[in-house]
Amino acid sequence: MERGAATASLAGLKARIARIGGSGKARGTVLPFGISEIDRRLPGGGVSFGALHEIVGSGLGAMHGAAAALFVAGVLARTKGPVLWCLNTHDLFAPALSSVGLHPDRVIYAEPDDEKTVLFCMEEGLRHAGLAGVVGEVSRLSMTASRRLQLAAEASGVIAFVIRHWRNAAAADAFRQLTAATTRWRITAAPSSPLPVAGIGRPRWLVALIRSRAGECGEWEVEACDAQDRLALPADLADRSAQAEDGRRSAAA
């Protein structure tokens, strides 16, 4: 009984803090993954609207951001409305985005010449509440730049993603800098689901939430987005990865 009252007052306090700290009209609305193992770690139970999320790859993905782009497209596929995708490299292949459910009619590409203008385009798009989401691909993201994006996203309630990838190892150092992004994810390509015959099964990713404001971190091995834009926990691994997480958490505590 006493414990129930404590929980209720805690929830009330949390709501009050959210009201004081929250400036965005869309704050509190989130987009769940539909995988309880991931969603319960995220504040609010999903990827929050009106916030900046940072996605990086590792290994080869750090240079090309192939899995990161699909991860972002898969999240945006579950929203409605146009998406602005800003990049200054001409290597994104639109049919792949469509294969995870992001229809080509929804995506407007902006391809300026330099990264500074990519950030300008993102910020301009984020001021525009009619968009479902804004994506930018850059190698460097300073604290100031990310703060601007985060504030613009908070004001309009538009979800923002920055895909970080770099062309050479030297630029990777810039990644160690802190940014104002609400979450930071690392998406790594993992060996695909085994098939009984020769061939490549459903692709898998190692999805790591490596920074989360007011939330916990975690790492999961998931099956990549399919045409229904859903991630899934692999059946044969579901138990094991949950255990691995618990071990990690206790080690960190």
Added chain:
Amino acid sequence: MGDAAPPPERPLVIAARDGRRRIVAAADRAALALGVRPGLTLTQARVRVPGLRIEAADPAADAEALGRLAAWALRRYSPLVALDPPDGLLIDVTGATHLFGGETPLLEDIRARLAAACIGARIGLADTVGAAHALARFAPGPLTVAAVGGVNSALAPLPIAALRLDPECVDRLRRLGFETIAELEAVPRAPMALRFGAEPGYRLDQAFGRVAEPIEPIGPPGTIHVRQAFAEPISAPETLAHSIGRLVAALCPLLEAQGLGARRLDLLFHRVDSDVQAIRVGMANPVRDVRHLARLLTDGLETVDPGFGVEVMTLAAPIAEPMPYRQRAMLHEDEASGLSALIDTLANRIGADKLYRAASVESDLPERSVKIIAPLDPPTGRDWPKHWPRPSRLLSPPEPVETLALLPDHPPVHFTWRGVRRHVKRADGPERVFGEWWKRDEELVAVRDYFRIEDESGERFWIYRAGDGENAATGSQRWFLHGIFG
């Protein structure tokens, strides 16, 4: 010219009076080929070419036609267009090239459109009026662009006649052995001024940009425009931005009265030193929203140098299109019009060609299966077929890789890309893609075999072999990496 135009194969000259003689003022291509040059007396020309067609010169009509051409250039290319009689136009393309994707595409566009109207044109582009004038008339090619800061090297080999001196002066200089501008530029100025007056030195200075040469832009003919003069010259950015707001607020009711929306706006800043600076913005859809237009113009303000101050600002809408009246949504902003405001802002900053949507094309070749359409085009509703997975990053061009593979149908055992050797753990394929024989002859038998492969760490790649692995005619049988899956 329409139906009244004479057949092009019959030689035509334009006759003018020179004192008491009638001479050839201009000749068409057919007449020039037969040896009739401007300056020849009409009698001599008639003797050389029997059946020569002769039209009397009409300078007034020429000037009027030039004015019409200038108005067209003003509407299409740049807010700053001046007449350069008798046969030239000066177009200041500063800040207007991004709408066409660069300087050379803009010039190509001018030339192609004039050619379509049967007007032969020679075009020069340079940092100064004098140099552009000279390049257009005396450069070897019909279309010459002097690089920024490259006026000196571009002008040096041109003849001195390119300097806009009077013919008598050119004649006297030539008699002394001066042929090119470089030679004239090299001699000391004082003795030259003593002998030929200030004119050659002044023209040289103009051509090389050592003295300013403001152009007198023609006014917008018959377009909706507003003008504001200031009692004191203004130059502070905030003041300029404030004035932009007032001009736009004055223009929009004029547009509304005629049921129009602006597709293009030209804002001219007339400076106290009689220089004119301009901002030109384009809109994807007709617009007469004060806030939207003021925002677009204010964004362009950083390119404007107010110098010692601006005394007059004019705002014109050279392209305005009918815009239906619409009831404004009561509670929330109209989404489509909001999106077009965003597109306009971005397009004016990064260029309209850098903003696009991808649409599907029915082609098996991956690099041809995507086409680019304008961001605000109506939805196509079409999608790519989903039976084969496609990589999220496509390398362009495909990069050659070293492989070891069994022929003809097996995926590689390992491959080396960018110096890293990767063992193939799993593979899918081949997906055979045939060349599009209706596009090029070489593609008649060309074949690509695509494989999706996965290495030990789980990275997935898209590689192909050019050729079917058996027949040498189908391709080089070399392996390429074309894309990376997530």
